[in-house]
Amino acid sequence: MSPDVFAPAHRIAAQVREGDVTAVAVTEAFLARIAALDPVVNAFTDVTVERALAQARAVDNARATGAPLGPLAGVPFAAKNLFDIEGLPTRAGSKINRERQPAARDAVLVERLTAAGAVLLGGLNMGEYAYDFTGENAHDGPCRNPHDPARMAGGSSSGSGAATAAGFSPLSLGSDTNGSIRVPSSLCGVFGLKPSYGRLPRSRSFPFCDSLDHLGPFARDVTDLATAYDALQGPDAHDPACAQRPREPVLPSLQAGIGGLRIAVAGGHFATDDMPEAAAAVARVAQALGATQHVALEGAAIARAAAFLITNSESATFHLDRLRERADDFDPETRDRFLAGAMLPVAWYVQAQRARRWFHDEMMRVFADVDLIIAPATPCPAPLVGQKTLELRGESVPLRPNLGLFTQPISAIGLPVAAVPVFGAGLPIGVQIIAAPWREDLCLRAAFALQQEGVCEARAPVLG
Amino acid sequence: MGAGGVSETHPKTAFDAARHCDAMAPVLGLTITESQRLVVLQFLTIAHGMAEIVRAAPLDEASLELAPVFRPGAPEVTA
Numbered sequence: 039m040s041p042d043v044f045a046p047a048h049r050i051a052a053q054v055r056e057g058d059v060t061a062v063a064v065t066e067a068f069l070a071r072i073a074a075l076d077p078v079v080n081a082f083t084d085v086t087v088e089r090a091l092a093q094a095r096a097v098d099n100a101r102a103t104g105a106p107l108g109p110l111a112g113v114p115f116a117a118k119n120l121f122d123i124e125g126l127p128t129r130a131g132s133k134i135n136r137e138r139q140p141a142a143r144d145a146v147l148v149e150r151l152t153a154a155g156a157v158l159l160g161g162l163n164m165g166e167y168a169y170d171f172t173g174e175n176a177h178d179g180p181c182r183n184p185h186d187p188a189r190m191a192g193g194s195s196s197g198s199g200a201a202t203a204a205g206f207s208p209l210s211l212g213s214d215t216n217g218s219i220r221v222p223s224s225l226c227g228v229f230g231l232k233p234s235y236g237r238l239p240r241s242r243s244f245p246f247c248d249s250l251d252h253l254g255p256f257a258r259d260v261t262d263l264a265t266a267y268d269a270l271q272g273p274d275a276h277d278p279a280c281a282q283r284p285r286e287p288v289l290p291s292l293q294a295g296i297g298g299l300r301i302a303v304a305g306g307h308f309a310t311d312d313m314p315e316a317a318a319a320v321a322r323v324a325q326a327l328g329a330t331q332h333v334a335l336e337g338a339a340i341a342r343a344a345a346f347l348i349t350n351s352e353s354a355t356f357h358l359d360r361l362r363e364r365a366d367d368f369d370p371e372t373r374d375r376f377l378a379g380a381m382l383p384v385a386w387y388v389q390a391q392r393a394r395r396w397f398h399d400e401m402m403r404v405f406a407d408v409d410l411i412i413a414p415a416t417p418c419p420a421p422l423v424g425q426k427t428l429e430l431r432g433e434s435v436p437l438r439p440n441l442g443l444f445t446q447p448i449s450a451i452g453l454p455v456a457a458v459p460v461f462g463a464g465l466p467i468g469v470q471i472i473a474a475p476w477r478e479d480l481c482l483r484a485a486f487a488l489q490q491e492g493v494c495e496a497r498a499p500v501l502g
Numbered sequence: 503m504g505a506g507g508v509s510e511t512h513p514k515t516a517f518d519a520a521r522h523c524d525a526m527a528p529v530l531g532l533t534i535t536e537s538q539r540l541v542v543l544q545f546l547t548i549a550h551g552m553a554e555i556v557r558a559a560p561l562d563e564a565s566l567e568l569a570p571v572f573r574p575g576a577p578e579v580t581a
Binding site for chain 1: 522523526527530531532533534535538541542543545546548549551552553555556557558559560561562565566567568569573
């Protein structure tokens with residue numbers, strides 16, 4: 039049989055396991071699609087052809103000898119280029135970082151997917167140093183939306199969203215500090231999981247903002263997302279923020295349904311006035327999940343402001359030497375924000391951290407009465423590449439910071455979120471399914487139910 | 503106070519982004535070129551607005567829990 043690049047990852051793994059197709063044939067099919075169509079999308083910055091074929095051959099050899107195969111045997115995946123990939127400099131979307139020594143070892147999450155049998159296809163485009171919601175990059179070119187290449191993929195995990203949507207890789211890894219998994223998931227129309235802060239170790243990935251950095255998977259299918267997430271879980275001693283929790287697999291409860299769950303729609307800061315696509319998507323998801331109550335989430339705007347200040351201050355301090363010595367080598371769109379961030383008073387930063395804790399405590403009281411919260415992921419579907427402003431509630435505002443309007447307050451306090459795609463008449467747009475800390479299982483149960491009902495799906499784009 | 507608003511008990515602080523930039527950049531060893539300056543000042547102004555929002559959070563005066571927690575680890579073992 040010839041491989042179907044839009045088949046779910048778990049089906050590909052089953053076909054490889056059963057001998058219906060070889061891992062090498064699967065890998066070659068994806069590499070051919072990338073070679074043919076990625077010049078349009080620009081999702082990949084590195085395609086690791088030799089490594090991919092060698093890994094695929096190892097999977098086929100293991101099967102031939104009767105060795106046990108992992109749950110993702112022969113499934114291709116790709117990683118945002120801030121994950122260490124052995125033999126490549128970890129560029130993190132920058133020009134400066136490609137002068138770094140090649141990574142001596144894969145990032146821990148790349149190692150875990152590889153251990154599950156997955157085959158790495160390469161590194162993915164991203165906004166410079168992850169300070170981005172658009173997917174534009176002055177060094178590597180904009181990553182384009184597979185559903186309309188004139189439009190943004192969203193960022194900063196632009197290549198992760200685009201490659202997953204385009205049928206270049208059924209699974210991808212990305213990072214999310216203020217929305218960088220959920221924004222590209224929304225704009226590209228795929229599923230994304232931002233786990234609880236501290237759940238997945240960030241060891242051997244290039245940092246952006248230590249207080250807020252999360253890593254997580256993208257997929258076009260919820261079972262795939264859960265399978266990848268389960269393979270990624272587990273403690274690691276080299277990330278001080280890792281909560282060191284044991285694995286808590288979600289696959290066993292994935293099909294448990296939503297019966298008995300108390301589900302509410304977020305209001306206040308998350309209101310979708312004058313955002314017709316976001317409003318329609320939230321309404322469809324709320325109806326499908328039987329959510330009738332609303333929660334105001336007072337304080338979300340404070341949490342967003344806190345996340346803005348923490349991100350701006352920590353990241354700029356991290357890059358201070360680079361800003362002093364090589365400012366001209368930055369992408370101008372990120373450089374000037376970093377330069378401003380370097381000059382923020384410490385009092386602003388400390389107050390932001392205090393406010394973060396305050397909003398966390400407020401939300402823990404909300405979760406006494408609610409299991410899941412529904413909120414829009416982005417204010418709009420994918421804007422045009424190069425667009426600088428956004429019409430938001432009757433006001434023209436800068437596009438870059440405001441694409442994260444709805445994601446930023448949630449990651450500010452580390453809540454787990456599944457971003458689920460809704461296709462209306464035109465472009466896709468995402469909805470956030472938010473749970474209390476450590477309840478990724480509930481986010482994914484709801485996402486699975488929405489997929490089963492046909493409310494949420496990752497449609498294949500027409501490319502080429 | 504509405505979510506994100508600035509309360510009456512927290513009047514806005516004065517902030518002159520240009521003077522702040524001129525004072526802080528040399529302290530940090532940063533050179534802000536003319537082509538960068540306009541956008542840098544815009545972002546400083548945005549950050550000040552965010553700081554005003556955060557300053558108005560109804561915090562417990564005894565709260566000082568900064569998120570990054572430092573936990574001393576164990577010595578690495580070399581072969």
